[in-house]
Amino acid sequence: MGGTQVTVVHNPDAQRYELRDGDAVIGYTQYHPDGDVELVFDHTEVDTGYSGQGLAGTLVRFALDDVRALGKRVVAICPYVDGFIERHPEYRDLAD
Template identity: 40%
Template sequence: MAAHVADNPAKSRFEVTSGDQGTELAGFAEYFLSEADGEIAFIHTEIDPKFGGQGLGGILAQAALDAARERGLAVLPYCPFIRGWIRKHPEYTNLVPENLRVKFEL
């Protein structure tokens, strides 16, 4: 199954699609974007149980964080899933402002 991640700014979330045609919504990572502050706050991530165990959460997290990096945005990982993913992939820790890493336990 092919997975695809895209930003859906109208819904303030990154969405991962999968399925036989790669078009079925499998999950999303909601965010609050503050362009003025140069920050993106991830607030909730959800994968449909139907797609559980396929690694789609990790694909979603990596794509969303890579997009934040490309845009030069600081990441505020309020979402426990995104925060946990960053802990497992320390090469993404530098996206979180240094003065906030203790707050997010990173």
């Protein structure tokens, strides 16, 4: 069974980073801007059919790397994003 490659994309119009399997959105981490510098991440979810594959971590890592590249900061009210930053000290400098 040849599965498609799961990709991560930034969808700024929807204010979220998305996991996609082909054209289907299978997960996302959602944010809203707070001022010019901070992005408040408030919710992350992955479809249950894709759980247990480490995709949420892949998604959040991509989002945080992108936030860093944009020169912005993160406010993590989403428990998953907050926990990810706690487990990965290399991202703590991004968090407010």
